[in-house]
Amino acid sequence: MEREVASAEVELLAELLGGARSAVALTGAGVSVPSGIPDFRSPGTGLWEKVDPMEVAHISVFERDPERFWRYYRPRFQTLGDKRPNAAHAALAELERRGLLAAVITQNIDRLHRAAGSREVVEVHGSIETSSCRECGASFDLERVEALFDGDGVAICAECGGAVKPDVVLFGELLPAAAMARAEELAAAADLMLCVGSSLAVHPVAGLPELTLAGGGRVAIVTQGPTPYDEVAAVRLGGEVDEELTALLAALP
Ligand SMILES: [Zn+2]
Known part of the structure; x- marks a missing residue:
């Protein structure tokens, strides 16, 4: 069997991740869509x-x-x-196990990152x-x-x-201060922020990649649909999040 050749973008992301000193993931509703949880912002x-x-x-x-x-x-x-975690959650947990990911910051309330085995999880919208x-x-x-x-x-x-x-966090409520402070600290210290399944449209979470960029870090995006960071992203993957992250794992040395 021939191993499927990863796309150049996936190879590039694997390279960036392998060379990162402190990579952090930022996830949104799109990461849970393959688990059967619809993103309510889309019909x-x-x-x-x-x-x-x-x-x-x-x-x-x-x-x-x-x-x-x-x-x-x-x-x-x-x-x-x-609901159960999918391959995207599993891939992020595996990256943390391999020492390639410092933490997952998530907008999701569904507990699926923890269920998949991620240990450093910052739930900025609660759980x-x-x-x-x-x-x-x-x-x-x-x-x-x-x-x-x-x-x-x-x-x-x-x-x-x-x-x-x-x-x-319900609509009309502020985000928990401690979780947001931790997320900002991680984002500022990261030299790579891997944004997965988020349109990065809702503040204050949408401002986190800006902190990474301001500190000289890079931003990678694995999301279907446009984000405000597409122009400045070092890598932009637009396929299904579970397939893209599975390919990323396979492309790592
Ligand atoms: Zn009581």
């Missing part, structure tokens, strides 16, 4: 077709109309909880892993949240009866 299917997440998964809806919020979010918990009581701070694992719903379908704290909120 979607099923759950995402009927409602606008930006309207329902909003902090003001959670506060004013928790029944409506949970009618949307409860099935989303269940849907996301069943569905836990939900917390806004009154007493009690924390509940995803598996325990289902038992907290009352007759109206609203999650109520088992300790104090307060409102329980997913530990994810």
